[in-house]
Amino acid sequence: MRELLIICPFSSFNMVKLGFNLRTTAYPMPVVLVGAVVNGKPNFMAVAWFSKVNSNPPMMMVALGKRQYTGEGIVENGCFSVNIPGEDMVSETDYCGIVSGRVEDKARLFDVFYGKSVRVPMIRGCPVNYELRLADTVEMPGTNLFIGEIVGAYVDEEKRSGEVPDLTLVKPFMLMESPPSHYYGLGRHVADAYEVGKKLKPSNT
Protein backbone atom coordinates (compact mmCIF):
# COMPACT_ATOMS: atom_id res chain seq x y z
CA MET A 1 0.00 0.00 0.00
CA ARG A 2 2.76 2.39 0.94
CA GLU A 3 4.47 1.85 -2.41
CA LEU A 4 1.24 2.47 -4.30
CA LEU A 5 0.82 5.78 -2.49
CA ILE A 6 4.30 6.83 -3.52
CA ILE A 7 3.83 5.76 -7.12
CA CYS A 8 0.48 7.55 -7.47
CA PRO A 9 0.85 10.71 -5.39
CA PHE A 10 -1.98 12.54 -7.17
CA SER A 11 -4.59 9.86 -6.71
CA SER A 12 -6.66 9.87 -3.57
CA PHE A 13 -8.15 6.46 -4.37
CA ASN A 14 -5.34 4.55 -2.69
CA MET A 15 -5.46 6.50 0.55
CA VAL A 16 -6.50 4.39 3.48
CA LYS A 17 -8.99 5.96 5.90
CA LEU A 18 -8.75 4.83 9.49
CA GLY A 19 -11.10 5.55 12.37
CA PHE A 20 -9.94 7.65 15.31
CA ASN A 21 -11.33 8.53 18.72
CA LEU A 22 -14.65 10.34 18.24
CA ARG A 23 -13.77 12.81 21.00
CA THR A 24 -10.55 14.02 19.34
CA THR A 25 -10.85 17.59 18.07
CA ALA A 26 -8.76 17.42 14.91
CA TYR A 27 -8.81 21.07 13.84
CA PRO A 28 -7.48 24.29 15.32
CA MET A 29 -9.78 26.78 17.01
CA PRO A 30 -9.05 30.39 17.93
CA VAL A 31 -8.81 30.93 21.67
CA VAL A 32 -10.84 33.71 23.27
CA LEU A 33 -11.37 34.94 26.82
CA VAL A 34 -15.03 35.00 27.83
CA GLY A 35 -15.80 37.58 30.51
CA ALA A 36 -18.67 37.99 32.93
CA VAL A 37 -19.37 39.47 36.33
CA VAL A 38 -19.78 36.62 38.82
CA ASN A 39 -20.87 37.30 42.37
CA GLY A 40 -20.11 40.97 41.87
CA LYS A 41 -16.59 40.53 40.48
CA PRO A 42 -15.25 40.32 36.92
CA ASN A 43 -14.08 36.87 35.85
CA PHE A 44 -12.59 35.48 32.64
CA MET A 45 -12.15 32.01 31.20
CA ALA A 46 -10.39 30.68 28.12
CA VAL A 47 -12.72 29.17 25.51
CA ALA A 48 -12.00 27.52 22.17
CA TRP A 49 -15.55 26.32 21.55
CA PHE A 50 -17.19 29.36 20.02
CA SER A 51 -18.41 30.64 16.68
CA LYS A 52 -20.31 33.36 14.89
CA VAL A 53 -23.84 32.03 14.42
CA ASN A 54 -25.83 34.84 12.80
CA SER A 55 -25.06 37.84 10.64
CA ASN A 56 -28.00 40.18 11.05
CA PRO A 57 -28.21 40.84 13.92
CA PRO A 58 -24.61 39.74 14.57
CA MET A 59 -24.60 36.88 17.08
CA MET A 60 -22.01 34.60 18.63
CA MET A 61 -22.17 31.32 20.50
CA VAL A 62 -19.87 30.11 23.29
CA ALA A 63 -20.09 26.58 24.70
CA LEU A 64 -19.30 26.36 28.42
CA GLY A 65 -19.26 23.34 30.70
CA LYS A 66 -22.29 23.40 32.97
CA ARG A 67 -20.22 23.78 36.12
CA GLN A 68 -18.09 26.66 34.82
CA TYR A 69 -18.03 29.60 37.20
CA THR A 70 -18.25 32.11 34.33
CA GLY A 71 -21.51 30.54 33.17
CA GLU A 72 -23.14 31.44 36.49
CA GLY A 73 -22.39 35.10 35.81
CA ILE A 74 -23.74 34.94 32.27
CA VAL A 75 -27.01 33.47 33.54
CA GLU A 76 -27.21 35.95 36.41
CA ASN A 77 -26.51 39.08 34.38
CA GLY A 78 -27.75 38.12 30.92
CA CYS A 79 -24.61 39.43 29.23
CA PHE A 80 -20.95 38.59 28.63
CA SER A 81 -17.87 39.55 26.63
CA VAL A 82 -15.61 37.79 24.12
CA ASN A 83 -12.04 39.09 24.12
CA ILE A 84 -9.48 38.16 21.45
CA PRO A 85 -5.98 37.88 22.96
CA GLY A 86 -2.82 38.34 20.92
CA GLU A 87 0.19 36.03 21.08
CA ASP A 88 1.74 38.23 23.77
CA MET A 89 -1.08 37.16 26.11
CA VAL A 90 -0.73 33.42 25.63
CA SER A 91 0.36 32.81 29.26
CA GLU A 92 -2.51 34.79 30.76
CA THR A 93 -4.96 33.09 28.39
CA ASP A 94 -3.68 29.63 29.23
CA TYR A 95 -3.87 30.45 32.93
CA CYS A 96 -7.54 31.38 32.48
CA GLY A 97 -8.10 27.91 31.05
CA ILE A 98 -6.30 26.13 33.87
CA VAL A 99 -7.71 27.70 37.03
CA SER A 100 -11.29 28.40 38.08
CA GLY A 101 -12.59 31.77 39.21
CA ARG A 102 -14.14 29.85 42.10
CA VAL A 103 -10.70 29.54 43.72
CA GLU A 104 -8.61 32.35 42.26
CA ASP A 105 -9.12 35.96 41.22
CA LYS A 106 -8.13 35.86 37.55
CA ALA A 107 -9.16 39.46 36.89
CA ARG A 108 -6.09 40.58 38.87
CA LEU A 109 -4.07 39.80 35.73
CA PHE A 110 -5.94 42.30 33.58
CA ASP A 111 -6.79 45.94 33.15
CA VAL A 112 -10.59 45.63 32.98
CA PHE A 113 -12.75 48.13 31.11
CA TYR A 114 -16.47 48.45 30.41
CA GLY A 115 -18.43 49.50 27.33
CA LYS A 116 -22.18 50.10 27.33
CA SER A 117 -22.87 48.03 30.44
CA VAL A 118 -21.06 47.86 33.79
CA ARG A 119 -22.02 44.19 33.88
CA VAL A 120 -19.81 43.28 30.90
CA PRO A 121 -16.13 43.29 31.88
CA MET A 122 -13.63 43.40 29.02
CA ILE A 123 -9.85 43.10 28.91
CA ARG A 124 -7.99 46.19 27.70
CA GLY A 125 -4.88 44.16 26.89
CA CYS A 126 -6.83 42.09 24.34
CA PRO A 127 -6.76 44.02 21.05
CA VAL A 128 -10.34 43.08 20.10
CA ASN A 129 -13.37 42.95 22.40
CA TYR A 130 -16.99 42.07 21.79
CA GLU A 131 -19.79 43.00 24.19
CA LEU A 132 -22.83 40.73 24.04
CA ARG A 133 -26.37 40.53 25.36
CA LEU A 134 -27.51 36.98 26.09
CA ALA A 135 -30.20 36.11 23.55
CA ASP A 136 -30.68 32.39 24.04
CA THR A 137 -29.34 29.45 26.04
CA VAL A 138 -29.33 25.95 24.60
CA GLU A 139 -28.78 23.09 27.00
CA MET A 140 -26.54 20.28 25.83
CA PRO A 141 -25.69 17.09 27.79
CA GLY A 142 -22.54 18.58 29.37
CA THR A 143 -22.55 22.22 28.31
CA ASN A 144 -24.68 25.30 27.90
CA LEU A 145 -24.54 27.13 24.59
CA PHE A 146 -24.77 30.81 25.40
CA ILE A 147 -25.89 32.68 22.30
CA GLY A 148 -25.34 36.41 22.47
CA GLU A 149 -26.17 39.37 20.28
CA ILE A 150 -23.17 41.62 19.72
CA VAL A 151 -23.99 45.09 21.04
CA GLY A 152 -20.46 46.53 21.14
CA ALA A 153 -17.19 45.87 19.27
CA TYR A 154 -13.91 47.53 20.27
CA VAL A 155 -10.41 47.50 18.83
CA ASP A 156 -7.11 49.11 19.81
CA GLU A 157 -6.60 52.20 17.68
CA GLU A 158 -3.19 50.99 16.49
CA LYS A 159 -4.38 47.46 15.63
CA ARG A 160 -6.61 48.59 12.76
CA SER A 161 -6.32 48.84 9.00
CA GLY A 162 -8.90 51.32 7.84
CA GLU A 163 -11.97 50.89 10.01
CA VAL A 164 -11.54 47.22 10.94
CA PRO A 165 -9.16 45.15 13.08
CA ASP A 166 -6.06 44.01 11.20
CA LEU A 167 -5.53 40.40 12.23
CA THR A 168 -1.87 40.47 11.21
CA LEU A 169 -1.49 43.08 13.99
CA VAL A 170 -3.97 41.51 16.44
CA LYS A 171 -2.05 38.19 16.18
CA PRO A 172 -4.77 35.82 17.45
CA PHE A 173 -3.65 32.26 18.17
CA MET A 174 -5.23 28.87 17.79
CA LEU A 175 -5.55 25.89 20.11
CA MET A 176 -4.77 22.42 18.80
CA GLU A 177 -6.87 20.52 21.29
CA SER A 178 -5.88 16.97 20.41
CA PRO A 179 -2.95 15.92 22.60
CA PRO A 180 -0.24 17.07 22.70
CA SER A 181 -2.16 20.37 23.07
CA HIS A 182 -0.40 23.34 21.54
CA TYR A 183 -1.07 26.95 20.64
CA TYR A 184 -0.18 28.02 17.11
CA GLY A 185 -0.04 31.43 15.52
CA LEU A 186 -1.41 32.42 12.15
CA GLY A 187 0.71 31.27 9.24
CA ARG A 188 1.27 32.30 5.67
CA HIS A 189 -1.34 33.74 3.34
CA VAL A 190 -2.63 30.72 1.39
CA ALA A 191 -5.11 32.35 -1.00
CA ASP A 192 -7.70 35.08 -1.42
CA ALA A 193 -11.14 33.97 -0.22
CA TYR A 194 -14.17 34.07 -2.55
CA GLU A 195 -11.65 34.35 -5.39
CA VAL A 196 -9.27 31.39 -5.70
CA GLY A 197 -12.15 28.99 -6.38
CA LYS A 198 -13.59 30.91 -9.31
CA LYS A 199 -11.27 29.10 -11.71
CA LEU A 200 -13.16 25.86 -11.03
CA LYS A 201 -16.44 27.14 -12.44
CA PRO A 202 -17.53 24.91 -15.34
CA SER A 203 -17.60 27.91 -17.70
CA ASN A 204 -13.85 28.28 -17.10
CA THR A 205 -12.95 24.71 -18.05
Added chain:
Amino acid sequence: MRELLIICPFSSFNMVKLGFNLRTTAYPMPVVLVGAVVNGKPNFMAVAWFSKVNSNPPMMMVALGKRQYTGEGIVENGCFSVNIPGEDMVSETDYCGIVSGRVEDKARLFDVFYGKSVRVPMIRGCPVNYELRLADTVEMPGTNLFIGEIVGAYVDEEKRSGEVPDLTLVKPFMLMESPPSHYYGLGRHVADAYEVGKKLKPSNT
Protein backbone atom coordinates in the same frame (compact mmCIF):
# COMPACT_ATOMS: atom_id res chain seq x y z
CA MET B 1 -0.95 59.75 22.69
CA ARG B 2 1.19 58.04 20.07
CA GLU B 3 4.37 59.16 21.83
CA LEU B 4 3.10 57.87 25.15
CA LEU B 5 2.46 54.48 23.62
CA ILE B 6 6.01 54.32 22.33
CA ILE B 7 7.50 55.45 25.63
CA CYS B 8 5.44 52.98 27.67
CA PRO B 9 5.19 49.86 25.52
CA PHE B 10 4.30 47.60 28.46
CA SER B 11 1.40 49.69 29.68
CA SER B 12 -2.03 49.05 28.25
CA PHE B 13 -3.53 52.03 30.03
CA ASN B 14 -2.76 54.45 27.25
CA MET B 15 -4.27 52.35 24.48
CA VAL B 16 -7.28 53.93 22.86
CA LYS B 17 -10.23 51.61 22.16
CA LEU B 18 -12.38 52.48 19.17
CA GLY B 19 -15.66 50.97 18.09
CA PHE B 20 -15.90 49.00 14.85
CA ASN B 21 -18.71 47.53 12.79
CA LEU B 22 -20.59 44.98 14.91
CA ARG B 23 -20.85 42.61 11.95
CA THR B 24 -17.09 42.38 11.38
CA THR B 25 -15.69 38.97 12.30
CA ALA B 26 -12.29 39.89 13.71
CA TYR B 27 -10.81 36.44 14.34
CA PRO B 28 -9.82 33.55 12.10
CA MET B 29 -11.95 30.43 11.84
CA PRO B 30 -11.00 27.07 10.37
CA VAL B 31 -12.81 26.30 7.13
CA VAL B 32 -14.61 22.98 6.74
CA LEU B 33 -16.72 21.38 4.05
CA VAL B 34 -20.14 20.32 5.28
CA GLY B 35 -21.63 17.41 3.34
CA ALA B 36 -25.17 16.12 2.95
CA VAL B 37 -27.27 14.23 0.44
CA VAL B 38 -29.71 16.69 -1.12
CA ASN B 39 -32.40 15.47 -3.47
CA GLY B 40 -30.61 12.16 -3.78
CA LYS B 41 -27.18 13.57 -4.62
CA PRO B 42 -24.15 14.41 -2.45
CA ASN B 43 -23.49 18.11 -1.95
CA PHE B 44 -20.85 20.08 -0.08
CA MET B 45 -20.57 23.65 1.13
CA ALA B 46 -17.76 25.63 2.76
CA VAL B 47 -18.49 26.71 6.34
CA ALA B 48 -16.44 28.75 8.81
CA TRP B 49 -19.17 29.07 11.42
CA PHE B 50 -18.82 25.85 13.35
CA SER B 51 -17.55 24.57 16.69
CA LYS B 52 -17.33 21.63 18.99
CA VAL B 53 -20.17 22.04 21.51
CA ASN B 54 -20.08 18.98 23.75
CA SER B 55 -17.51 16.45 24.83
CA ASN B 56 -19.47 13.41 26.00
CA PRO B 57 -21.09 12.50 23.71
CA PRO B 58 -18.91 14.42 21.22
CA MET B 59 -21.06 16.97 19.38
CA MET B 60 -20.49 19.70 16.82
CA MET B 61 -22.49 22.69 15.64
CA VAL B 62 -22.60 24.18 12.15
CA ALA B 63 -24.45 27.43 11.40
CA LEU B 64 -26.01 27.53 7.92
CA GLY B 65 -28.02 30.26 6.27
CA LYS B 66 -31.68 29.27 6.14
CA ARG B 67 -31.75 29.18 2.35
CA GLN B 68 -28.62 27.03 1.99
CA TYR B 69 -29.17 24.02 -0.25
CA THR B 70 -27.09 21.77 2.04
CA GLY B 71 -29.39 22.57 4.96
CA GLU B 72 -32.32 21.02 3.10
CA GLY B 73 -30.42 17.74 2.93
CA ILE B 74 -29.51 17.83 6.62
CA VAL B 75 -33.16 18.33 7.56
CA GLU B 76 -34.33 15.65 5.12
CA ASN B 77 -31.83 12.97 6.14
CA GLY B 78 -31.08 13.88 9.75
CA CYS B 79 -27.33 13.54 9.25
CA PHE B 80 -24.33 15.31 7.73
CA SER B 81 -20.54 15.32 7.53
CA VAL B 82 -17.79 17.77 8.45
CA ASN B 83 -14.67 17.42 6.30
CA ILE B 84 -11.38 19.19 7.11
CA PRO B 85 -9.57 20.21 3.91
CA GLY B 86 -5.81 20.72 3.74
CA GLU B 87 -4.13 23.70 2.10
CA ASP B 88 -3.89 21.74 -1.18
CA MET B 89 -7.70 21.89 -1.41
CA VAL B 90 -8.09 25.62 -0.92
CA SER B 91 -9.45 26.19 -4.46
CA GLU B 92 -12.07 23.44 -4.21
CA THR B 93 -13.07 24.64 -0.74
CA ASP B 94 -13.41 28.24 -1.88
CA TYR B 95 -15.44 27.11 -4.87
CA CYS B 96 -17.84 25.32 -2.50
CA GLY B 97 -18.34 28.63 -0.72
CA ILE B 98 -18.97 30.58 -3.92
CA VAL B 99 -21.49 28.45 -5.82
CA SER B 100 -24.72 26.79 -4.70
CA GLY B 101 -25.52 23.13 -5.15
CA ARG B 102 -28.85 24.38 -6.50
CA VAL B 103 -27.15 25.40 -9.75
CA GLU B 104 -23.98 23.33 -9.96
CA ASP B 105 -22.89 19.80 -9.10
CA LYS B 106 -20.06 20.44 -6.65
CA ALA B 107 -19.59 16.77 -5.81
CA ARG B 108 -18.02 16.31 -9.28
CA LEU B 109 -14.86 17.81 -7.80
CA PHE B 110 -14.46 15.11 -5.17
CA ASP B 111 -13.96 11.42 -4.63
CA VAL B 112 -16.92 10.77 -2.31
CA PHE B 113 -16.93 7.95 0.26
CA TYR B 114 -19.35 6.78 2.92
CA GLY B 115 -18.89 5.52 6.48
CA LYS B 116 -21.67 4.02 8.56
CA SER B 117 -24.51 5.58 6.56
CA VAL B 118 -25.03 5.92 2.82
CA ARG B 119 -26.76 9.23 3.59
CA VAL B 120 -23.57 10.89 4.85
CA PRO B 121 -21.23 11.73 1.95
CA MET B 122 -17.62 12.48 2.85
CA ILE B 123 -14.67 13.72 0.82
CA ARG B 124 -11.75 11.30 0.51
CA GLY B 125 -9.36 14.13 -0.43
CA CYS B 126 -9.96 15.82 2.94
CA PRO B 127 -7.54 14.25 5.42
CA VAL B 128 -10.05 14.33 8.31
CA ASN B 129 -13.76 13.52 8.16
CA TYR B 130 -16.47 13.50 10.79
CA GLU B 131 -19.79 11.70 10.36
CA LEU B 132 -22.68 13.15 12.38
CA ARG B 133 -26.24 12.34 13.32
CA LEU B 134 -28.45 15.42 13.66
CA ALA B 135 -29.31 15.79 17.35
CA ASP B 136 -30.91 19.22 17.51
CA THR B 137 -31.73 22.23 15.35
CA VAL B 138 -31.79 25.73 16.78
CA GLU B 139 -33.45 28.43 14.74
CA MET B 140 -31.71 31.81 14.65
CA PRO B 141 -32.97 34.93 12.82
CA GLY B 142 -31.03 34.15 9.62
CA THR B 143 -29.53 30.73 10.20
CA ASN B 144 -30.18 27.27 11.50
CA LEU B 145 -27.73 25.79 13.98
CA PHE B 146 -27.45 22.11 13.16
CA ILE B 147 -26.09 20.29 16.19
CA GLY B 148 -24.83 16.81 15.44
CA GLU B 149 -23.49 13.93 17.46
CA ILE B 150 -20.25 12.56 16.04
CA VAL B 151 -20.76 8.89 15.14
CA GLY B 152 -17.69 8.37 12.95
CA ALA B 153 -14.24 9.99 12.66
CA TYR B 154 -11.82 9.15 9.86
CA VAL B 155 -8.26 10.16 9.03
CA ASP B 156 -5.83 9.34 6.24
CA GLU B 157 -3.45 6.66 7.45
CA GLU B 158 -0.41 8.79 6.57
CA LYS B 159 -1.74 11.96 8.23
CA ARG B 160 -1.55 10.56 11.76
CA SER B 161 0.87 10.68 14.64
CA GLY B 162 0.15 7.75 16.88
CA GLU B 163 -3.59 7.20 16.86
CA VAL B 164 -4.72 10.77 16.17
CA PRO B 165 -4.62 13.20 13.22
CA ASP B 166 -1.39 15.22 13.09
CA LEU B 167 -2.47 18.76 12.22
CA THR B 168 0.98 19.69 10.97
CA LEU B 169 0.36 17.05 8.27
CA VAL B 170 -3.38 17.74 7.80
CA LYS B 171 -2.57 21.43 7.18
CA PRO B 172 -6.00 22.95 7.88
CA PHE B 173 -6.43 26.59 6.93
CA MET B 174 -8.30 29.51 8.44
CA LEU B 175 -10.63 32.11 6.96
CA MET B 176 -10.14 35.75 7.87
CA GLU B 177 -13.67 36.86 7.16
CA SER B 178 -13.30 40.61 7.60
CA PRO B 179 -12.50 42.18 4.25
CA PRO B 180 -10.16 41.75 2.54
CA SER B 181 -11.04 38.07 3.05
CA HIS B 182 -8.04 35.75 3.05
CA TYR B 183 -7.16 32.17 3.88
CA TYR B 184 -4.18 31.65 6.19
CA GLY B 185 -2.30 28.51 7.13
CA LEU B 186 -1.21 27.49 10.59
CA GLY B 187 1.82 29.36 11.86
CA ARG B 188 4.54 28.80 14.38
CA HIS B 189 4.19 26.95 17.66
CA VAL B 190 3.53 29.69 20.23
CA ALA B 191 3.36 27.69 23.47
CA ASP B 192 2.24 24.44 25.07
CA ALA B 193 -1.40 24.55 26.14
CA TYR B 194 -2.42 23.86 29.74
CA GLU B 195 1.24 24.45 30.62
CA VAL B 196 2.53 27.95 29.75
CA GLY B 197 0.05 29.60 32.13
CA LYS B 198 1.07 27.60 35.21
CA LYS B 199 3.80 30.13 36.00
CA LEU B 200 1.10 32.71 36.76
CA LYS B 201 -0.34 30.81 39.70
CA PRO B 202 -0.08 32.90 42.87
CA SER B 203 1.92 30.18 44.59
CA ASN B 204 4.61 30.70 41.97
CA THR B 205 4.99 34.43 42.47
